Amino acid sequence: MVERTTASAGANGKTVTAQRPDEIRNVALVGHSGSGKTTLVEALAVATGAVVRAGRVEDGTSVSDYDDIEQRQHRSVQLSVVPMAWNGRKINLLDTPGYADFVGELRAGLRGADAALFVLSAAAGVEGVSGPTLALWEECASVGMPRAIVLTHLDTARADFEEMTETCRDILGGGQSESILPLHLPVYGDKGADGHRPVIGLIDLLTQHVYDYSAGSHTETPASREQLALMAQARDRLIEGIIAGSEDETLMDRYIGGEEIDLETLVTDLERAVARGSFHPVLIAAPPPEGARQGLGTVEILDLVTRGFPTPAEHPVxxxxxxxxxxxxxxxxxxxxxxxxxxxxxxxxxxxxxxxxxxxxxxxxxxxxxxxxxxxxxxxxxxxxxxxxxxxxxxxxxxxxxxxxxxxxxxxxxxxxxxxxxxxxxxxxKDSPLLIEPWSMPDPLLPIAIRAHSKADEDKLSLGLARLVAEDPTVRLEQNPDTRQLVLWCLGEAHRDVALERLRARFGVQVDVTDHRVALRETFATTAVGRGRHVKQSGGHGQYAICEIEVEPLPTGSGIEFVDKVVGGVVPRQFIPSVEKGVRAQAARGVSAGYPLVDVRVTLFEGKAHSVDSSDAAFQLAGGLALREAAAAARINLLEPVAEVRVVVSDDYVGQVLGDLSSRRGRVLGTEPVGSGRTAIRGEVPELELRRYAVDLRSLAHGAATFTRAYSRHESMPAPLADAIRAKNTG
Structure with missing residues (x-):
């Protein structure tokens, strides 16, 4: 991190190439929305000469966030890959979306990368480090991915460099605070008219040099006496952190014994610790002034990437x-x-x-x-x-x-x-086929019911949806057999909006969003008897069928059981299956609110037939009429699906989540700590109450919660809610 050269390739308009794998660095930029990832990508592109002005290629478009949807919505919604060159190395920067709805694109970026830069806004404070950022940090740690932290927005009124680095150590350090330490201290300029002090340079804690960016370019000078005194404590802490993680076990003894460890050894050990993921340096960045080439910290970040981050060969798959x-x-x-x-x-x-x-x-x-x-x-x-x-x-x-x-x-x-x-x-x-196991993707939990806007859209809908699902594996398509709805399962409302916009703008398919229906059921709560009479005479052969049935409730999951108890041949043998077919057809249509009837035993015990006018169709109609009459004489329960949910939430929001689950008619089955200040809550919640839970939970816990759901069973719905649904369906 001392030697520096200019970019060896990739000047504006030229293709960046590499001849060997060890010349490549693949780096994902990770951070919450608004942290400054895209701005950092553009600043690095300018610094390396990949573009001649802030983030713009020859046609005037951005190197990142160039998609039409991103331009309209003013946020990153997809993974962007930006190649550039520095110190004879090709760097592929993978700019990932920061909004939680597009975590699938973020996971894809992590799969393509060998290291990650966590871009955090110093103005956001604790909120910018906890929640989703902590979850992603731990996810990277679980696969051993090297990470560094880049702090942005240090020139804002709320930003505090020392407080932010301590926050990173406390939240991300996981009890090993000495593994997260800054490599530089900021140098502030004079206060502006707005009262803010811009960061104009960096003090390198190892070289003890000052890197001045006040003129929009990187210039290096020795630190002054005052600056040396300012950095002394932070420098000692950094050196101790590097030595503590060194593979050279004699280094600590030499340091404790008073030996001055040379700069080359410290830099080499630092780079090795970063590459193996045991040390996570904190850096500082700011965009370049208008017309300038180098933004604050861009040179230092590029040096770390090319010299400290691993090559693709060091990240096996x-x-x-x-x-x-x-x-x-x-x-x-x-x-x-x-x-x-x-x-x-x-x-x-x-x-x-x-x-x-x-x-x-x-x-x-x-x-x-x-x-x-x-x-x-x-x-x-x-x-x-x-x-x-x-x-x-x-x-x-x-x-x-x-x-x-x-x-x-x-x-x-x-x-x-x-x-x-x-x-x-x-x-x-083709002569040596392989399969790389796919990376894990979050389960989409927000259902969106759609239908084609017109006949022309209906003809294109299947192809458009197939292309949408092929592009975005976090979208799940379901043709619900119970509600007969076409359902897109998304990660959130922003994800939904982008999916629908892609259908319209890219694939030429306009769809309408309709109310998502939950698959309810009906069942008999009491035993009842019904008589079905279908007798018509209109000249020639008529229609004649009479049957009497008894309907009684069965345990959950029993389905529909049909029993023949006819004696004396009052209903001829050939028409008994007709009665059953009519009963089952009516059960599928429902007998109270239009939902399928389940968990009943239907017993045919009496009936009448005509030697000429009776038929299969007549007894089917009579069977359906008998079931409807029995339903009119019985108490009918509506059954709703109940899901088993597991919510993992920051301890700070456990009380709010428990209260919210209770308000959704949920039953909490238990809680257990899962480490890193989080708790897992298990419960059962009616699916009617979960249709917007993916959105509501994120708002309730400020992004510091996730949940999974799985169908458990159907159970009776409260009478007032059931009556309201019946009134709506029959009104």
Missing amino acids: SAIGVNGRSAPLVCDPGAPLAAEIIRTASDPYVGRMSVVRVFAGTLRADDTVHVCGHRGGGAGTLDHDSDERIGAVSAPFGKQQRPLGHAIAGDIVCVTKLSRAETGDTLSA
């Missing part, structure tokens, strides 16, 4: 071969091909485009590759398994696609013409 055995992939351009689609998009001119991370081998344009994967990210039998010929290979850069002849192991590129491949699929050599 396993794949399953044709023999069913799992083995780590070798990040070697000469190995058999193994790549994974981390994102799928549609372009109106070139069709489907796949963003691909190459883990092994070399991906070449016009190659035929083997494609396999699980639709929806599930395990088990492969849903598709075939060969496809890819089209062009290109480097993504904003809206542009810069042509490449091939992509080596470790790189991230775009390929075209993979018509059947979807996000999460594996691309491998």
